[in-house]
Amino acid sequence: QVHLQESGPGLVKPSETLSLTCLVSGYSISADYYWGWIRQPPGKGLEWIGSISHSGSTYFNPSLRSRVTISVDTSKNQFSLNLSSVTAADTAVYYCARVPYSGSYPSHFDYWGQGTLVTVSS
C-alpha cells in the first residue's frame, strides 16, 4: 500500500521560505509517476502547487511558479516543496500526493498524505 507523510514546520514567518518534505513508503518514487503538492486554505477549496516526475520534469501552477521549487531525493524516497517569500495568504493545509500521468503529463491524484497545516505569522 502506498503511503505518503508530510513533515515540516507548522509556523513560518512572513517573507521566509516554507519547506516541507513528503516521505513515501510502499512505492519507489524513482520507478514511475509524478509526485505533487496541493494546498487548501482554511475553509476554502483545493489548489494545485506543482508536480515533479520520477525523472525530474516539473510543472507548476503559473500563479506560484516564481516562488516554488520541488525536488526529489530518491535515496530517501522523498520529495520536497520550497515556497519562498510567504505571506499570510500562504496559510493552508499542504498535501502531498502521487500523480498518475496521461500522455506524459500529470493527470490526477490517487494517493494523498494526511496533510499538514502551515501557518504564516510573525
Add this chain to the structure above:
Amino acid sequence: EIVLTQSPATLSLSPGERATLSCRASQSVGVYLAWYQQKPGHQAPRLLIYDASNRATGVPARFSGSGSGTDFTLTISSLEPEDFAVYYCQQRNNWPPRLTFGGGTKVEIK
C-alpha cells in the same frame, strides 16, 4: 486558464436518495476530469473517478462518472451515511499542463 464550475454549491438529500453533481469546464478538457470526496475536518481528499468515468480502486459501484468535453456529472445512485461530504472535480489541460479544481459541492443530510 480553464475554470471549473460546480453546481449546485450545496445539495440537501436523504440517505437512499440519488445525488447528481455537475462540473462544467470553461473549455474542453476531453476526458481529463477527476472527482474527489473530502470529509469534514480537512481529511485528505479521496480519488473517486478519473478520466471522467473510471472508478478508482476500492470505490463502491454506487459512484459513477460521465461526460466529456465541457460537461461532466458525478452520480451517487443511493446515498449512504458516509457519503455526506464535499466533492471536488479536477481537470488537466494538455499544454502547458495545469491542474485545477472546481469550487466543490457539499452534499448534506436533509
